Amino acid sequence: MKAIVQMASEQVLNRKEYIATQITSEQNKNYPTELKDKTDELFPLRVELVTIYAKSLALREEEAEKSIEAWGVETGRMCARLETTLDSMLGEVPHYRKYIGEVLKEVAIEQQIGIEELYELISKLDHAMNLVVYYFSVPFVEYQTNLLEQSRNEILELSAPVVPIMEGVAVLPLIGTIDTYRAKLIMEESLNQSVRLRLNYFVLDLSGVPIVDTFVIQQLFQIIEALRLVGVEARISGIKPEIALSVVKLDISFKMVNTYSTLKQALADLVIQC
Incomplete structure (x- = not known):
């Protein structure tokens, strides 16, 4: 099974640019006003996330979580600074599941692995996605909350002009x-x-x-x-x-x-x- 997992990880890595391109196309179609003009900034982040998912398949659970946490803290704040919405960002999750899932299916067919092995692969991917959602959302929301509080304070200061x-x-x-x-x-x-x-x-x-x-x-x-x-x-x-x-x-x-x-x-x- 270890060899199959490693092969699946490598196959996803080999297609990271393609997967990121497909996701960018889907997202620009679904959120044209929110994301299309941010394509240049978001595309490399998508490539990086596909890489994170690919490597998490071959890593132990603790190692994968540390890697995802580090990515989420930095990327969550970055996407908030780009003035994206949490709704549009979380809207990407099904696309990663779809395109990475297709790669896993191909590997399963090619290697003729059983249902249990395929289930284990998909479970590792789902677990990684759950961690990504959490570690991305927390700093994203914190950044926006702090920004709103700062704006509120500035407005209130203007509301008491002596x-x-x-x-x-x-x-x-x-x-x-x-x-x-x-x-x-x-x-x-x-x-x-x-x-x-x-x-x-x-x-x-x-x-x-x-x-x-x-x-x-x-x-x-x-x-x-x-x-x-x-x-x-x-x-x-x-x-x-x-x-x-x-x-x-x-x-x-x-x-x-x-x-x-x-x-x-x-x-x-x-x-x-x-």
Whole structure:
């Protein structure tokens, strides 16, 4: 059986370019917009993977897994950087099974091996493919997850822009919903910029906030209190009728905070005081 396995491995290696070409053709047809323009980058990776499969047939299970793991870590990240999709990449697996399986069938017929020997060959191939899927997918998903988190952080940083208006005065125009993560970011940015800019007054403008509920109000009061502790007086503008009604229904008092219906009114009042 060892000689048969070695022969099958060599036959697959001899046809690695052909198999990679066939898989490239199939994938470009199935995913023309995702993969066709990446053919030059993906083709050598496919040749390398066919090589991995061929060698895994002749290797002990532990050795094959180490080889596949090393390949998966590097190639998974590389394909993610190429902006392929996991769906399109995993869509290649049946093609490898098909074309490598054909080689194994030819070897079985030529060498007249029995069902048990053929089953053993196919089982080794299936095991290798399962390992490839796992070791490729993990770094691929990790890379994309980290990229999404980085993009999310960048977007959130842009969502808390502190704008200096005049000496000692800055405005934070809030747009969109406020969740726990964003509230924490707003708090940090408000305090850091207030100290850096040596502010006396800080205006939180709610004109672009669609919903003001108990959570948002609590977060606002925490920000106002934190600013007070560093010597900055916070004011709130953009109190629309619906926001005023929500505050009244929530039975929350803004008596200790200056509030304005528009940012223009808040700034006009500060100009007089400054």
